[in-house]
Amino acid sequence: xxxxxxxxxxxxxxxxxxxxxxxxxxxxxxxxxxxxxxxxxxxxxxxxxxxxxxxxxxxxxxxxxxxxxxxxxxxxxxxxxxxxxxxxxxxxxxxxxxxxxxxxxxxxxxxx
Amino acid sequence: xxxxxxxxxxxxxxxxxxxxxxxxxxxxxxxxxxxxxxxxxxxxxxxxxxxxxxxxxxxxxxxxxxxxxxxxxxxxxxxxxxxxxxxxxxxxxxxxxxxxxxxxxxxxxxxxxx
Numbered sequence: 001x002x003x004x005x006x007x008x009x010x011x012x013x014x015x016x017x018x019x020x021x022x023x024x025x026x027x028x029x030x031x032x033x034x035x036x037x038x039x040x041x042x043x044x045x046x047x048x049x050x051x052x053x054x055x056x057x058x059x060x061x062x063x064x065x066x067x068x069x070x071x072x073x074x075x076x077x078x079x080x081x082x083x084x085x086x087x088x089x090x091x092x093x094x095x096x097x098x099x100x101x102x103x104x105x106x107x108x109x110x111x112x
Numbered sequence: 113x114x115x116x117x118x119x120x121x122x123x124x125x126x127x128x129x130x131x132x133x134x135x136x137x138x139x140x141x142x143x144x145x146x147x148x149x150x151x152x153x154x155x156x157x158x159x160x161x162x163x164x165x166x167x168x169x170x171x172x173x174x175x176x177x178x179x180x181x182x183x184x185x186x187x188x189x190x191x192x193x194x195x196x197x198x199x200x201x202x203x204x205x206x207x208x209x210x211x212x213x214x215x216x217x218x219x220x221x222x223x224x225x226x
Contacts, residue, residue: 036215041220042219042220043116043202043204043217043218043219043220044155044202044204044215044217045217046214046215046216049214087154091213100145100155100157100215101157101171102147102154102155102156103154104152104153104154105154
């Protein structure tokens, strides 16, 4: 299975941009890159996903390296509500492509 | 829509007891999943289902059984609970969206086995 590597923790100041990195050097050509986040005492929630091109939505942007061996989740203006654990996940296309593998993620702290 | 709901929210069991966790979704999703999350760890997939009447093993299936008799429900059973099964259990559902499978998660069930 392709694996991801993320920093254990990061800090940001409120209203500043945050760049959360993820390395996935063994990614295969058909693996999608997903980002989820988990707020304290809640289930994870979807943030964004992409395959090759950069992606934007109302929550964040996803920048994917040209060789796809790394990606960066960008929060344009961090708020206190963005303090969470962020998971970078590759969708394994084994079986029915359903086997999401969550690593320990990056714990983001947002300082007022 | 209620989304994904889980019953119960909390439970304490003694070693050897059995119980069933219920997951329900009202989004007409084909795919459903059960994960466990131990303190300070990411989620690990226990079992999943790609449709009514079908189930498959995930990363950590031992000690658990599942059933998907109705499309909207996915049950997780522990036949003989062990302290190692103390964890928070999350259910999720998904539908193919934009070439991928966005998952919607429930609020979790906190299980303690004494």
